[in-house]
Amino acid sequence: xxxxxxxxxxxxxxxxxxxxxxxxxxxxxxxxxxxxxxxxxxxxxxxxxxxxxxxxxxxxxxxxxxxxxxxxxxxxxxxxxxxxxxxxxxxxxxxxxxxxxxxxxxxxxxxxxxxxxxxxxxxxxxxxxxxxxxxxxxxxxxxxxxxxxxxxxxxxxxxxxxxxxxxxxxxxxxxxxxxxxxxxxxxxxxxxxxxxxxxxxxxxxxxxxxxxxxxxxxxxxxxxxxxxxxxxxxxxxxxxxxxxxxxxxxxxxxxxxxxxxxxxxxxxxxxxxxxxxxxxxxxxxxxxxxxxxxxxxxxxxxxxxxxxxxxxxxxxx
Amino acid sequence: xxxxxxxxxxxxxxxxxxxxxxxxxxxxxxxxxxxxxxxxxxxxxxxxxxxxxxxxxxxxxxxxxxxxxxxxxxxxxxxxxxxxxxxxxxxxxxxxxxxxxxxxxxxxxxxxxxxxxxxxxxxxxxxxxxxxxxxxxxxxxxxxxxxxxxxxxxxxxxxxxxxxxxxxxxxxxxxxxxxxxxxxxxxxxxxxxxxxxxxxxxxxxxxxxxxxxxxxxxxxxxxxxxxxxxxxxxxxxxxxxxxxxxxxxxxxxxxxxxxxxxxxxxxxxxxxxxxxxxxxxxxxxxxxxxxxxxxxxxxxxxxxxxxxxxxxxxxxxxxxxxxxxxxxxxxxxxxxxxxxxxxxxxxxxxxxxxxxxxxxxxxxxxxxxxxxxxxxxxxxxxxxxxxxxxxxxxxxxxxxxxxxxxxxxxxxxxxxxxxxxxxxxxx
Numbered sequence: 001x002x003x004x005x006x007x008x009x010x011x012x013x014x015x016x017x018x019x020x021x022x023x024x025x026x027x028x029x030x031x032x033x034x035x036x037x038x039x040x041x042x043x044x045x046x047x048x049x050x051x052x053x054x055x056x057x058x059x060x061x062x063x064x065x066x067x068x069x070x071x072x073x074x075x076x077x078x079x080x081x082x083x084x085x086x087x088x089x090x091x092x093x094x095x096x097x098x099x100x101x102x103x104x105x106x107x108x109x110x111x112x113x114x115x116x117x118x119x120x121x122x123x124x125x126x127x128x129x130x131x132x133x134x135x136x137x138x139x140x141x142x143x144x145x146x147x148x149x150x151x152x153x154x155x156x157x158x159x160x161x162x163x164x165x166x167x168x169x170x171x172x173x174x175x176x177x178x179x180x181x182x183x184x185x186x187x188x189x190x191x192x193x194x195x196x197x198x199x200x201x202x203x204x205x206x207x208x209x210x211x212x213x214x215x216x217x218x219x220x221x222x223x224x225x226x227x228x229x230x231x232x233x234x235x236x237x238x239x240x241x242x243x244x245x246x247x248x249x250x251x252x253x254x255x256x257x258x259x260x261x262x263x264x265x266x267x268x269x270x271x272x273x274x275x276x277x278x279x280x281x282x283x284x285x286x287x288x289x290x291x292x293x294x295x296x297x298x299x300x301x302x303x304x305x306x307x308x309x310x311x312x313x314x315x316x317x
Numbered sequence: 318x319x320x321x322x323x324x325x326x327x328x329x330x331x332x333x334x335x336x337x338x339x340x341x342x343x344x345x346x347x348x349x350x351x352x353x354x355x356x357x358x359x360x361x362x363x364x365x366x367x368x369x370x371x372x373x374x375x376x377x378x379x380x381x382x383x384x385x386x387x388x389x390x391x392x393x394x395x396x397x398x399x400x401x402x403x404x405x406x407x408x409x410x411x412x413x414x415x416x417x418x419x420x421x422x423x424x425x426x427x428x429x430x431x432x433x434x435x436x437x438x439x440x441x442x443x444x445x446x447x448x449x450x451x452x453x454x455x456x457x458x459x460x461x462x463x464x465x466x467x468x469x470x471x472x473x474x475x476x477x478x479x480x481x482x483x484x485x486x487x488x489x490x491x492x493x494x495x496x497x498x499x500x501x502x503x504x505x506x507x508x509x510x511x512x513x514x515x516x517x518x519x520x521x522x523x524x525x526x527x528x529x530x531x532x533x534x535x536x537x538x539x540x541x542x543x544x545x546x547x548x549x550x551x552x553x554x555x556x557x558x559x560x561x562x563x564x565x566x567x568x569x570x571x572x573x574x575x576x577x578x579x580x581x582x583x584x585x586x587x588x589x590x591x592x593x594x595x596x597x598x599x600x601x602x603x604x605x606x607x608x609x610x611x612x613x614x615x616x617x618x619x620x621x622x623x624x625x626x627x628x629x630x631x632x633x634x635x636x637x638x639x640x641x642x643x644x645x646x647x648x649x650x651x652x653x654x655x656x657x658x659x660x661x662x663x664x665x666x667x668x669x670x671x672x673x674x675x676x677x678x679x680x681x682x683x684x685x686x687x688x689x690x691x692x693x694x695x696x697x698x699x700x701x702x703x704x705x706x707x708x709x710x711x712x713x714x715x716x717x718x719x720x721x722x723x724x725x726x727x728x729x730x731x732x733x734x735x736x737x738x739x740x741x742x743x744x
Contacts, residue, residue, distance in 0.1 A: 017518075095635065095636065096634055096635075114636070116636030116637070116638050116639060117519055117520035117521050117590070117636070117637065117638065118519065118520075118521075118589070118590030118636055118637050118638075119636040121589055121590060122590065122635075122636060136520070137520050137521075137636075137638070138520030138521070138522075139519060139520030139521075140520070174520060177517075177518070177520060200516075200517040201512050201513050201514070201516065201517055201523060201525075202513045202514030202515075202516075202517050202518075203514075203517055205514040206514070206517065206518065235506075235507050
């Protein structure tokens, strides 16, 4: 069966946890095709013509929201963006009521970001359409992990047996959690590097080796994934100062020297230059895949929108 | 007019005396008049044939909340009484965070007058500090002298060590007792579940067990110089058990409780962010759950409570982090506790002691026992009937139970308060 009409056995995409190797491969294979389409002058397809996609962002976002918007438009869907200011979503009724209201407008796809873990899942129970998690609290950000995987696979030819170091603020990162799950499913080796205060309790049980020292953790790595320091999610001191943090955990050429010569540098963005990553390293086109990640993001999201509407479009069998 | 009721063919269970016999019990008005294998009843006694069902003292629940924000206070109290009666509970110790907060004598009177028409006995547990703010102590002396000797800030931990020390000293002069909620605020403030692998997986901020043990250790250190009566409201982890055990061996006047959810569930009950499993303190690991059951068996933990806390649906239909903590529990206090009898963890009388005579002793009540002259507060239950817990069949107005659909064995058939039947199971 070709990936163009294979069914996808999930109604929603709420997280990487719950997907298997075959399904992840199916998404990545399809995304590869969309990369080619996106590089053509005519990028548009009419696959989702007549369908409505609502991007519901309870938390600020520019790149993820735009990426989903482009993905939907390139597949021919009618895309509507709805942003809610962070302050008005504290009351839970708003979330459930918003879900019911939007559901009554009969969308086919809901892309949701929320600052509370589990909120997207809660919302998915109240609507009839497909829900894509665009990031929920500190829980998951599945399309980010998928676009990271696509980037790695295109550069390295595989995911299995690669050593991937995820560095920095793991505690507050949904990107890290989704990546840990995905990389484990695909057979990669995961290391987490950061100060003990930013490595969550029990992280080793998720399938990762823990390092508190960059030079040790980066040794012989194939991939170096940097995380943004999420100071907005921190209550109280997790580290003494940005100066100390950058000195000990910021990625620069010195620390990178112990990784494999062709080690790839990644960052989900937006970057804090001089905090978790040195500007020169970030801009090094031979080492950094940061721009490529953004490109892969659109393709991966197109693949997800395609797969989640297959049953509805009647293309599956 | 004197009213006699004879309960015959009963399995009489009195944990205080270790009594477990087939026999009869006679009540005269509001008191127990006689009990034994065979008792002489007057001719005009009403005779109830229990057909071998269990008869034990009515349960005493040391941790019950009334009052849903915005709901009618009186109705809430009456409904709490109905739910208690349906659960075989004849005395509820009311936590002070109602509206108004029970932190002075007039508010005690207000609550007791409101509870006058309730089906079961309501005993107010006044606040330790004014407005539960942890800043100034309430009129501990005056309220103690009026007979209200057990104080608690219910869901708030008294953070200030100097104030805590003074409270212990002051309270000891009046034989008052302090019930502490064990949760160090700086470690638990942003948390909403047990810290560990699952919290990390779910992306939820965790509360470490140390938040509980630290408060306990501090309080015990302070108690050593005052010998005030102290009750650790809810123990949930192995580390705390060790601390309670050592304090008891030192001869301190310390007792401890545990809530049914912490005995029956571990953190994995949260599954996909089920807000009906959000509790304070949170559900812990399986190792901790087993340790708590072991501590019950060894008598380190004295009391089982329901922690009954009605929450309206809107405060639970929100993302887990924003949901209110708390579950209802009066109607699942006995049947879920009996699981420990079914699986051989504790003897039947042992379980019942944690629900009757032990809380009675701690609260200074004359109930909780089957004894001539004791109040005729009785719970009659069928030990064997199996069924699934169904929130829709519950008497409680709010349905926020964490035991939805759970199979249990043992059902309350009849509840008697002061010789009067207040609940009868309609099959």
